[in-house]
Every structure is written in C-alpha cells, then in structure tokens.
Amino acid sequence: MICCLNPDCHDPLNPESNLYCHSCKTPLIPLLRGHYRVIKRLSVEGGFSITYLAEDIDKLNEKCVVKQLAPKIQETGMLQKAVKLFKQEAQRLQELGEHPQIPHLLAYFEQDNYLYLVQQFIDGQNLLKELQQRGKFNEREIRELLLDLLPILKFIHEHGVIHRDIKPQNILRRQSDGRIVLIDFGASKLLTATVQAKIGTTIGSHGYTPIEQMQDGEAYPASDLFSLGATCFYLLSGISPYKLWMQHGYSWVASWWQYLNNPGRDEVSLSVELGMVLDKLLKTDIQQRYQSADEVIKDLTHQALPLSVPPTILSGSSPTQTVQPRTKPKNRLMVNASVMLLAIAGIWYFQSRQAAITQSSQPNQPRDTIAGNSEQPSTLKGHASDVNSVAFSPIVPNLPNQGVQKGILASGSDDKTIKLWNLGTQKKIFTLAGHSGWIWSVAFSPDGQILASGSADKTIKLWNLQTGKEIRTLKGHTAGVASVAFSADGKTLASASLDQTIKLWNLQTGKEIRTLKGHTAGVASVAFSSDRKTLASGSWDKTIKLWNLDTAKTIRTLKGHSDWIISIAFSPDGASLASASKDKTIKLWNLVTGEATRTLKAHTDKVNSLAFIPGTGYNKSLEEATLVSGSNDNTIKMWDLKTGKEIRTLKRDSGYIYSVAISPDGQTIVGGGSADNLIKIWQIAD
Known part of the structure; x- marks a missing residue:
C-alpha cells in the first residue's frame, strides 16, 4: 500500500499500482525525497501536522516516521509560528537525538510546498493507549515511569530545551526493552529567562499545562514537571x-x-511519600513546585519500593547526586524497598534508602550500639514490611493469659496490620487486621483499653485490646490518615489527614x-x-497550628521551619x-509567646518522630525532660x-x-523503621 500525502484526503491508503489517489485524485508520491515510501497515516496532530x-x-525498508507540516490556518502570524515550531522540532531532534530515549532526526526537507521531517521509528505504544487497554497504573509502575522519564527531562533541560x-x-x-521514550518536540522552546508567546499562541495541552x-x-x-505530575495523576486515577481543568x-x-478513590472506581493505594512528590509536582505556584528533574x-531515590527498572535507568545524563530519603506520613509516606544494586551503584536510590543501603554494605560497619557502648538492642520481628508507627500503652493492661509486666507495645506497618507485643516476653499478643492500606499511626487510649489506628485507606479503626477485635471504623477523611491522638480524658480522638x-x-x-480547616497542605501530626x-497540628505547609478546642478557632500559627513539619509533641509540663521537620532540625516552641526558643541540629537527614521522657524517667539529675528523635539518618x-x-545517639546498622x-x-x-521490618528496643537506664 501507498499513502496519499494530501493533508485533506479522507481515505489516503491506495494500492501501490495507483498513480492517483482513489479518494482525492491527488498524484501519489511513490518515494518521498527519492527513498521514503509512505505506507500509513498515524495521526493528525492539532490541525498543524500529520504523522505517517x-x-x-x-536501509532495507527500515521503518521511520515522517511528519508533514500541514497547518489548517490562513492567518499569516499563526502560519509563521507553525513553520517556526516545526523547524524547531527538527533542530531539537538533531541536538537531542544522541539520547537513547529520544528519537533522532533522519532528515528535514521541503517538497511540493510542504515541510517534512523524518525521524527514528519507535516500535511501542504510548501511555494513553496503554492506560486504555490495561487500566490504571499502580504505585510501583508510576515510580518506574518517573525514574525512567526524569533523567530524559534532566537531559533536555540541561541542553536548554523545554x-x-x-x-x-x-x-x-x-x-524491545520496555524503556520510556519521549516524543513530539514540536512545542518545545529554547530555554530563556522568560519565554514569552503572543496571546493566542500558547502551546501545551489543557489540564497538563501549568498556569x-x-x-x-x-x-x-x-513547567514540564507540572505536566509530568498531571500525567502521573491521569495514569493513577x-x-x-x-476534564478536571x-x-x-x-x-x-x-x-x-x-479523585483517586471516586465512587464506582477501583480504589487506588498510594503511599503518602509518593503523594508528597506528586503534590509538589502539581503546585500551581511555580515557586512552590520542584524546580528541576x-x-x-x-x-524519589530515597524512597523505597522494589522496582524492575533496568540498571541503566539514569543513563543518558550525568550521574544523579545523592538523594534525599523518604518521609513517612507522620514522617514519611511510604513504600517498600529495594533496588539496592541501583542505589549502591549510585544510579538509583524517595520513598529510598541510598544512605541506609550504603551503610549496610560497608565492611566493619558498627552495629547497633548505644553511644559507643557494646550493648545490643533487642528486636521484635513479625511484620512483613516497614514499621511506620510504634506506641506504648500508658498503663500495663490486664490482658487475659498474657502475664504482662513490662508493658504493651503496638506497631503499625505497611503490611496493613497492627501487632500488639508483650515486652516482658517479647512475644506477639495479637495481630489486628482490617485496614486495606498501610498503617501510618497507632495510639493508645489513656486507660490502655483501646487502640486507634490511622491508615492510607482514609479510615481510623478503634480496637478492643481485651479481645483484639475491631470496635468501629471512623470514616470522613478524603485522603489517608497520617496521625491519630487521644485527648487526656480519653473521650475525644483527633485525626490528621x-x-x-x-x-x-x-x-x-x-x-x-x-x-x-486552615492548613494548606497535608497534616502530618496532631x-x-x-x-x-x-490541639496542635503540624503540616507539610511548614507551619504548626494551635487550636482552641472549645471554639475550634486557631490560637496562633507557628512558623520557622523551612520544610515540611513531620512530627510534633507537647512537653510533659x-x-x-x-x-520535627524535613529540614533536618527540631524546634522547641514557647506556647505563650509563639516563639521558637531553641533549634536542635545534629541529624543529617529529615527528622521523622519525636517523644519526650519526663525528667524523672531517663535521668533523675536532669531538671527538664529529655527529648528523643528518630531520623532518616x-x-x-x-x-x-x-x-x-545531644546526650547520646542510638545507632542502627541500617x-x-x-x-x-x-x-x-x-x-x-x-x-x-525500614531495616528488615524490625522493631528495635533499647534499655536506657543510667
């Protein structure tokens, strides 16, 4: 078959024996520029060009793609704009074609008053068709996509192209290899401080194009990163x-x-951590958005999830710099981890553990010690994935047949279960199952009889600790529940989402x-x-709010951190x-004045969790309480x-x-935390 090159032809396919198109009677061109046999129309793009x-x-009939400039416009300015963009696409392909995931330019020429460019044919399917055929993407697939596509964007941006x-x-x-290839540079522009287009000539696709x-x-x-975020949203949801735009x-x-879990649609399980990344990609205000790939x-590369991404995932650009670890709901937002070979190679690895993997791979790496002492912490093992939250019962409950003396510990995990542990025997008492998403927070009631759990499934569950049975499920949040807390009288529960x-x-x-309501981003801790x-609340909007529980009004907003607030805790008095913040610091606040009285700096990565020890607990000689912090370092x-x-540091091997x-x-x-799904226990008596 041979294809008619008349842009207005409605039935362009013809037998090779035809001299004229059977539909529009236009003379057929057997070989474009003497050696390209056009055999099929692939798409008509926005009324400006047609792809064949x-x-x-x-080249032994090797397949290629021919793009014909055929703008259906008469206005001179718009026509000139279209010609300019078409030529720019050819120039961009010539400059960027050295990257293995960008089609390279084969030819650019004019024939019969039409402009043509010829580029490498990529045997594959675009992601829209993939979505339509196989359904929504899951978190793993979105991460793989991002880590394959972002290095391409980094490459083109470094070459001055958007x-x-x-x-x-x-x-x-x-x-052939499942790798991502970026196409269609017809709308690309040379990067300048500001690329100003004439009114009416703005380029992009509604819904994907930033403001x-x-x-x-x-x-x-x-701007490209906003479009990438919108793309990921579409593939997930x-x-x-x-349509939303x-x-x-x-x-x-x-x-x-x-929109991820609309009625009538399959529920989307998305970690808070990847959610943070997408949230920042989709910021309307460009200043709040990611500025570079x-x-x-x-x-992403310090967030964990087993991926099947090829070892060359970040090829085609300079090696990535050291990456920032992940942050769980109350501290990060999860996923499970691996791809260790890529991390160790310095190529990969948000949400994960480059630093952790590097440590664990070093010979003679110090194992768990307390400030130089040789004592080893004990461990509890039973979860099948990362442990996101741990909490002690405030009293020793009288659980049937358990002989509990040293206390009860609860742990919530990415494996969607909560476990209760007898610390005296270090044995599991109950496994509480019922959530359909990762468990991000657990908290005991003041009398130790009820456990509350907050989950990525947008619900809170209350559990009877005498029986290990669910009491009820609290529903109302429209996104994952990152933190739960009981009031001192045990009558009220607060949940942050x-x-x-x-x-x-x-x-x-x-x-x-x-x-x-008042925060402008996810609330991570209450x-x-x-x-x-x-009530105090800490948010990704970098603020802490104090709320009057009688009036439900904000008392004041505490500002001073330069990044997300991940955890908050009241002092015992x-x-x-x-x-605690993603900015690697801890701040202490005077609640009367609203001023930060002290900033603690020693962690080398985001601080995920805080807890106070009363002055009479750890060291009776200390006049004030002791603060304990856990970090991605x-x-x-x-x-x-x-x-x-800093008094002392409790080390983990990874x-x-x-x-x-x-x-x-x-x-x-x-x-x-994330190390082998273990819970580690340190005895800290002076």
Missing part, C-alpha cells in the same frame, strides 16, 4: 486532567487526592464532632495538650512544644533540653527511623 509511517528503501507538552500521548514504551505557560506563555523546567480550572490540583529524583484537615471524634458514639484545651538521638545538647516511643517508666526506647 514510512519505509526507508535505502518540552512544553508532556502528556501520556507523547510518552512511548519501547517494545504560567497557559496564561503568560512562560515556560521553565518546572484514570481521570483526565483535561474544564470543570474546575486549576483548583483541582489543590485536592487531587480526592534532579530535585524530584532526589526525593493528607486532605489538609483535622477531625475530632466522639469516641462514645463514633460520630464526628467537628472538622478543623497532639493534645495535657489540659485538653489545646505542657509549657512547650517540639516539632538511621539514628535515634537524645537531647538535654536545658542545654540543647534503615530509617520512622517512629520512636518511650515506655511509661522512661527506661525503654523503641524504634520502628
């Missing part, structure tokens, strides 16, 4: 960003989480009391003051608050709050610390 499949007879039209249709999966590109014609690397404008990106790679709200629940009835009058640190000095808990007597510290 062709064979190069000079793609300006990232969307599923322009991303191919190559059949600065849509309204002002300005395009930056961060199956909901077109174009038509209905809501840009407001949909502020609450994109709620490297920044996204850094956050990635839907940017805090909810208060009546535990006797299971009904929602009220919803507190805590009640001991007098039951104040209720006079101060501690906050694989350590737990203890702090003298009077001096602000793995991030996602949660820390202190026994009621102040003599035991427990850390949960």
Whole structure:
C-alpha cells in the first residue's frame, strides 16, 4: 500500500499500482525525497501536522516516521509560528537525538510546498493507549515511569530545551526493552529567562499545562514537571486532567487526592511519600513546585519500593547526586524497598534508602550500639514490611493469659496490620487486621483499653485490646490518615489527614464532632495538650497550628521551619512544644509567646518522630525532660533540653527511623523503621 500525502484526503491508503489517489485524485508520491515510501497515516496532530509511517528503501525498508507540516490556518502570524515550531522540532531532534530515549532526526526537507521531517521509528505504544487497554497504573509502575522519564527531562533541560507538552500521548514504551521514550518536540522552546508567546499562541495541552505557560506563555523546567505530575495523576486515577481543568480550572490540583478513590472506581493505594512528590509536582505556584528533574529524583531515590527498572535507568545524563530519603506520613509516606544494586551503584536510590543501603554494605560497619557502648538492642520481628508507627500503652493492661509486666507495645506497618507485643516476653499478643492500606499511626487510649489506628485507606479503626477485635471504623477523611491522638480524658480522638484537615471524634458514639480547616497542605501530626484545651497540628505547609478546642478557632500559627513539619509533641509540663521537620532540625516552641526558643541540629537527614521522657524517667539529675528523635539518618538521638545538647545517639546498622516511643517508666526506647521490618528496643537506664 501507498499513502496519499494530501493533508485533506479522507481515505489516503491506495494500492501501490495507483498513480492517483482513489479518494482525492491527488498524484501519489511513490518515494518521498527519492527513498521514503509512505505506507500509513498515524495521526493528525492539532490541525498543524500529520504523522505517517514510512519505509526507508535505502536501509532495507527500515521503518521511520515522517511528519508533514500541514497547518489548517490562513492567518499569516499563526502560519509563521507553525513553520517556526516545526523547524524547531527538527533542530531539537538533531541536538537531542544522541539520547537513547529520544528519537533522532533522519532528515528535514521541503517538497511540493510542504515541510517534512523524518525521524527514528519507535516500535511501542504510548501511555494513553496503554492506560486504555490495561487500566490504571499502580504505585510501583508510576515510580518506574518517573525514574525512567526524569533523567530524559534532566537531559533536555540541561541542553536548554523545554518540552512544553508532556502528556501520556507523547510518552512511548519501547517494545524491545520496555524503556520510556519521549516524543513530539514540536512545542518545545529554547530555554530563556522568560519565554514569552503572543496571546493566542500558547502551546501545551489543557489540564497538563501549568498556569504560567497557559496564561503568560512562560515556560521553565518546572513547567514540564507540572505536566509530568498531571500525567502521573491521569495514569493513577484514570481521570483526565483535561476534564478536571474544564470543570474546575486549576483548583483541582489543590485536592487531587480526592479523585483517586471516586465512587464506582477501583480504589487506588498510594503511599503518602509518593503523594508528597506528586503534590509538589502539581503546585500551581511555580515557586512552590520542584524546580528541576534532579530535585524530584532526589526525593524519589530515597524512597523505597522494589522496582524492575533496568540498571541503566539514569543513563543518558550525568550521574544523579545523592538523594534525599523518604518521609513517612507522620514522617514519611511510604513504600517498600529495594533496588539496592541501583542505589549502591549510585544510579538509583524517595520513598529510598541510598544512605541506609550504603551503610549496610560497608565492611566493619558498627552495629547497633548505644553511644559507643557494646550493648545490643533487642528486636521484635513479625511484620512483613516497614514499621511506620510504634506506641506504648500508658498503663500495663490486664490482658487475659498474657502475664504482662513490662508493658504493651503496638506497631503499625505497611503490611496493613497492627501487632500488639508483650515486652516482658517479647512475644506477639495479637495481630489486628482490617485496614486495606498501610498503617501510618497507632495510639493508645489513656486507660490502655483501646487502640486507634490511622491508615492510607482514609479510615481510623478503634480496637478492643481485651479481645483484639475491631470496635468501629471512623470514616470522613478524603485522603489517608497520617496521625491519630487521644485527648487526656480519653473521650475525644483527633485525626490528621493528607486532605489538609483535622477531625475530632466522639469516641462514645463514633460520630464526628467537628472538622478543623486552615492548613494548606497535608497534616502530618496532631497532639493534645495535657489540659485538653489545646490541639496542635503540624503540616507539610511548614507551619504548626494551635487550636482552641472549645471554639475550634486557631490560637496562633507557628512558623520557622523551612520544610515540611513531620512530627510534633507537647512537653510533659505542657509549657512547650517540639516539632520535627524535613529540614533536618527540631524546634522547641514557647506556647505563650509563639516563639521558637531553641533549634536542635545534629541529624543529617529529615527528622521523622519525636517523644519526650519526663525528667524523672531517663535521668533523675536532669531538671527538664529529655527529648528523643528518630531520623532518616538511621539514628535515634537524645537531647538535654536545658542545654540543647545531644546526650547520646542510638545507632542502627541500617534503615530509617520512622517512629520512636518511650515506655511509661522512661527506661525503654523503641524504634520502628525500614531495616528488615524490625522493631528495635533499647534499655536506657543510667
């Protein structure tokens, strides 16, 4: 067959014996420019160009792609713009074609008053067709996509090019090796401080195009990253960003989480950690968005999930820099981990453990010790995935046939279960199962009879600790629940969610009391003051809010951290608050003045969890409480709050610390995290 090259032909396929098109009577061109046999029309692109499949007879009929500029416009300015963009596409392909995941240019020429470019044929399918055929992508597949595509964006941005039209249709999966290939550079622009387009000539696709590109014609690397975030959203949810944009404008990106689990659609299980990355990709304000592909790679490559990405995943550009580890809900947002070979090679690895893997792979690496002492922590093993949250019962409950003397520990995991442990025997008491998503937070009631759990499945469950049975499920949040906390009288539960709200629940009835709104990003941590009058909340919007529980109004907002707030805790005397952040610091706040009284710096990575030991707990000679912090730098640190000095460091051989808990007597510290799915226990008596 031979294809008619008349752009207006409605039935362009003809037998090779035809001299004229059977449909439009246009003379057929057997060989374009003497050696390209055009055999099939592939697509018509936006009324400006048509893409054909062709064979190069000079290369044993090797397949190639021919793109014909055929703008259906008469206005001179627009026509000139189209010609300019078409030529730019050819130039970009010539410059960028050295990358193995970008089609290279074979020819650019004019024939019969039409412009043509010929490029390498990629045997594969675009991601839109893949989505339509096989359904929504899961988290693993989105991570693989990002880690294959981001290095391509890094490469083109470093060459001064912005793609300006990232969307599923322009991303191919190559059949031969499964690698991602980026196509269609027709809308790309040379990177300048500001790329100003004329009104009416803005380039991009509605729903994928960021506001600065849509309204002002300005395009930056961060503009491509917004489009990438919208692409990932579409692949995860199956909901077109174009449709949302038509209905809501840009407001949909502020609450994109709620669209992942719409009624009538299969539920999407998404970790908070990947959620953080997508949230930052989809920021409307370009200043709040990722500024480079490297920044996204850094956050992703310290997040863990077994991937099947080829070892050359970041080839085609300079090696990635050291990457930033992941952060769980209350500290990070998860996924399970591996791809260790890639991390050790320095190529891969947000949400994970380059530092942790590197440590564990070093010979003679110190194992678990306490500040240089040789004592080893004991361990609890039973979870099948990372341990996100640990909590001690405030009292020793009278559990049937358990002989509990040293206390009860609860642990929540990515394996979607909660386990109760007898610390005296270090044996499991119960496994609590019922959540359909990762467990991000667990908390005991003050009387030790009820356990609350918050999950990525957007629900809170209450558990009877005498029977190990579920009491009830609290529903109302529209995104994962990152933190739960009981009031001192045990009558109220607070829950913090990635839907940017805090909810208060009546535990006797299971009904929602009220919803507190004011944060502009996910809420990662909540805590009640001991007098039951104040609730504190820490958020990814880098602020802490203090709430009056009688009026549900904000008392004040504490500002000072330069990145997400991950964990907060009231001091035992209720006079101060501690906050842990992704900025690697801990701040102590005077609740009367709202001022930060001290900043603790020693961790080398994000601080995920905080807990106080009363002054009479760890060291009776200390006048003030001791603060304990867990971090992605694989350590737990203890702090003298009077001096602000580090007292000691509890080392782990590998793995991030996602949660820390202190026994009621102040003599035991427990850390949960990513290392072999273990819970580690240190006895810290002086």
